[in-house]
Amino acid sequence: MAIILSTNQPILSIKNLEKSYGVNQVLNGIDLSVYKGQIIGYIGPNGAGKSTTVKIMLGLEQNYSGQVEIFGSDIANEPVEYKRRVGYVPEVADLYDNLTAHEYLTFIGELYGVDSDSVDQKAQKLMSLFGLEDVYHSRISSFSKGMKQKTLIISSLLHNPDLLFLDEPIGGLDANSVMVFKEVLAQLAAQGKTIFYSSHIMDVVEKISNRIILLNEGRIVADGSFEELKQKNQEGTLEEIFNQLTGFDEHKDMAEQFVSIVQEM
Numbered sequence: 649m650a651i652i653l654s655t656n657q658p659i660l661s662i663k664n665l666e667k668s669y670g671v672n673q674v675l676n677g678i679d680l681s682v683y684k685g686q687i688i689g690y691i692g693p694n695g696a697g698k699s700t701t702v703k704i705m706l707g708l709e710q711n712y713s714g715q716v717e718i719f720g721s722d723i724a725n726e727p728v729e730y731k732r733r734v735g736y737v738p739e740v741a742d743l744y745d746n747l748t749a750h751e752y753l754t755f756i757g758e759l760y761g762v763d764s765d766s767v768d769q770k771a772q773k774l775m776s777l778f779g780l781e782d783v784y785h786s787r788i789s790s791f792s793k794g795m796k797q798k799t800l801i802i803s804s805l806l807h808n809p810d811l812l813f814l815d816e817p818i819g820g821l822d823a824n825s826v827m828v829f830k831e832v833l834a835q836l837a838a839q840g841k842t843i844f845y846s847s848h849i850m851d852v853v854e855k856i857s858n859r860i861i862l863l864n865e866g867r868i869v870a871d872g873s874f875e876e877l878k879q880k881n882q883e884g885t886l887e888e889i890f891n892q893l894t895g896f897d898e899h900k901d902m903a904e905q906f907v908s909i910v911q912e913m
């Protein structure tokens with residue numbers, strides 16, 4: 649059944665989300681509404697809870713409290729239907745090394761319900777655009793890091809998802825491919841796709857996102873466009889805003905200690 653949303657209804661709505669692993673409370677009450685066409689830059693220090701939130705939204709983590717609605721339905725009640733309209737590029741590439749790109753991509757496309765001929769044609773065309781036409785029938789185990797990453801990006805888009813979760817998607821991509829990919833994201837968003845982009849590369853997040861959400865110790869500590877965050881925090885770059893809001897100003901001290909330990913004999 650198709651779910652119809654009015655334009656001002658959020659694509660994604662999170663209310664009072666909490667999650668613990670044993671005694672470790674990782675998410676401390678997240679509230680968030682994301683709208684069609686937004687590119688969310690989802691940032692925060694290591695261990696802040698970014699992947700945990702994304703895993704919950706993907707339905708990979710079930711034990712949480714609070715409510716997560718995607719395309720207007722609570723994912724706890726509709727655990728399967730919404731996934732057809734979601735794409736995901738994971739941080740760690742879990743590609744099947746022994747398959748060829750052709751085998752892998754048609755397999756993934758078919759899992760999402762795209763018929764095998766159309767998925768094959770689409771995968772070939774996208775591989776060509778990324779300069780990978782000659783290796784379409786080669787095993788993924790022979791691919792470089794960037795080639796694997798491009799294959800993953802393609803696999804997340806084969807079913808033309810409405811909501812895309814990207815976790816460090818450009819690791820290993822060369823500068824030209826990054827440029828193409830950034831433009832692809834901007835055009836997808838302009839067509840009404842919603843993108844959740846999680847990364848530690850601040851200058852890319854700063855440029856591609858129209859809304860930045862900073863998570864620290866399981867709480868949202870900043871939410872707004874780059875311009876808004878800049879005005880509020882009176883800092884120049886997203887990296888500086890990140891440092892300020894996460895209370896970090898010790899990089900020189902830490903580096904000095906690090907280097908002096910390295911030099912100990």
Ligand SMILES: Nc1ncnc2c1ncn2[C@@H]1O[C@H](COP(=O)(O)OP(=O)(O)OP(=O)(O)O)[C@@H](O)[C@H]1O
Nearest residue numbers: 669670672674692693694695696697698699700701
């Ligand atoms: N399966 C798990 N079991 C126990 N603890 C976990 C598990 N997954 C995550 N955690 C803990 O939850 C916290 C948040 O982890 P998470 O992976 O969400 O952080 P992150 O913001 O994505 O970090 P990074 O930037 O390093 O990827 C960490 O303290 C981590 O140790």
